[in-house]
Amino acid sequence: MEGEPVNVSEFQELARQALPKMYYDYYTGGAEDQYTLKENVEAFHRIMLRPRVLVDVSRIDLSTTVLGYRVSAPIMIAPTAMHKLAHPEGEVATARAAAACNTIMVLSFMSTCTVEEVASSCNAIRFFQLYVYKRRDVCAQLVQRAERNGYRGIVLTVDTPRLGRREADIKNKMVAPQLKNFEGLLSTEVEDDEGSNLEAFAKETFDDALSWRDLGWLRSITSLPILIKGVLTHEDAIRAVEVGVDGIIVSNHGARQLDYTPATISVLEEVTLYFPTGLVMQFM
Numbered sequence: 604m605e606g607e608p609v610n611v612s613e614f615q616e617l618a619r620q621a622l623p624k625m626y627y628d629y630y631t632g633g634a635e636d637q638y639t640l641k642e643n644v645e646a647f648h649r650i651m652l653r654p655r656v657l658v659d660v661s662r663i664d665l666s667t668t669v670l671g672y673r674v675s676a677p678i679m680i681a682p683t684a685m686h687k688l689a690h691p692e693g694e695v696a697t698a699r700a701a702a703a704c705n706t707i708m709v710l711s712f713m714s715t716c717t718v719e720e721v722a723s724s725c726n727a728i729r730f731f732q733l734y735v736y737k738r739r740d741v742c743a744q745l746v747q748r749a750e751r752n753g754y755r756g757i758v759l760t761v762d763t764p765r766l767g768r769r770e771a772d773i774k775n776k777m778v779a780p781q782l783k784n785f786e787g788l789l790s791t792e793v794e795d796d797e798g799s800n801l802e803a804f805a806k807e808t809f810d811d812a813l814s815w816r817d818l819g820w821l822r823s824i825t826s827l828p829i830l831i832k833g834v835l836t837h838e839d840a841i842r843a844v845e846v847g848v849d850g851i852i853v854s855n856h857g858a859r860q861l862d863y864t865p866a867t868i869s870v871l872e873e874v875t876l877y878f879p880t881g882l883v884m885q886f887m
């Protein structure tokens with residue numbers, strides 16, 4: 604590549620050259636045949652712009668609000684696990700980037716920096732993403748730590764009762780580092796010589812019986828607004844509103860969970876049709 608990277612594909616190529624194959628494959632891979640992974644990109648290619656001319660564009664303001672917080676553009680940082688696999692500063696550096704861009708960062712439940720380290724690193728507005736473990740006490744402690752440390756919302760990911768079957772991770776025998784957030788609470792080590800250590804960990808730890816009624820439990824342990832992430836149908840969006848969530852994130856989890864779901868962008872209209880804007884978001 605000549606010169607500085609100028610677009611996302613060029614950054615991706617640099618990442619491919621810099622990272623160990625196991626981690627690069629983890630970051631970029633989708634589930635199973637990766638049909639939805641391709642479709643997530645192609646669905647964007649099918650959307651054409653319809654430009655109007657002779658409009659004064661000398662001052663453009665893309666800013667908007669999310670749960671009342673002003674962001675410079677309708678773009679936020681999605682929760683992604685284990686940033687230290689890519690850079691020694693991990694999520695702390697990501698939070699500083701969010702602050703510099705005046706946007707919101709959602710810290711992954713599976714972060715490599717702690718809730719507290721990220722909170723004290725900068726003044727970015729932060730939400731905390733939650734996976735529900737069978738060990739509810741561990742989840743409750745993490746949610747309460749997030750609340751104490753100034754996180755402004757809980758993003759409950761609802762598309763991961765089990766981890767998607769990611770074939771590259773199985774082949775690479777992907778291993779996760781110990782996660783500092785859980786020190787003294789739960790071991791993130793699992794015995795699995797067969798395939799993906801992440802998949803084995805999720806199978807052992809994530810609560811695959813999680814259902815709509817558990818929103819009541821989450822409400823009982825936090826006073827923060829609750830968003831649910833991973834909705835792809837208007838039926839589930841209606842249900843989410845009925846149970847009183849504060850926001851919906853339309854998402855197929857970057858095609859890493861259930862393959863052969865539609866591209867996230869292609870269902871955004873179906874979901875938003877029923878709701879006032881502001882309640883529904885999509886991560887890229």
Ligand SMILES: Cc1cc2nc3c(=O)[nH]c(=O)nc-3n(C[C@H](O)[C@H](O)[C@H](O)COP(=O)(O)O)c2cc1C
Nearest residue numbers: 630681682683684711760854855856857867886887
């Ligand atoms: C490497 C990687 C790690 C991710 N880790 C998480 C995570 O810890 N929690 C979560 O809710 N989503 C996670 N995601 C999914 C993203 O939050 C986001 O949904 C996805 O990248 C974009 O797809 P969407 O537009 O369908 O949401 C991860 C995605 C990637 C690529």
Ligand SMILES: CCCCCCC(=O)C(=O)O
Nearest residue numbers: 684713779801804805859
């Ligand atoms: C260590 C257990 C699994 C982490 C899952 C993070 C995630 O959501 C992803 O898509 O990867």
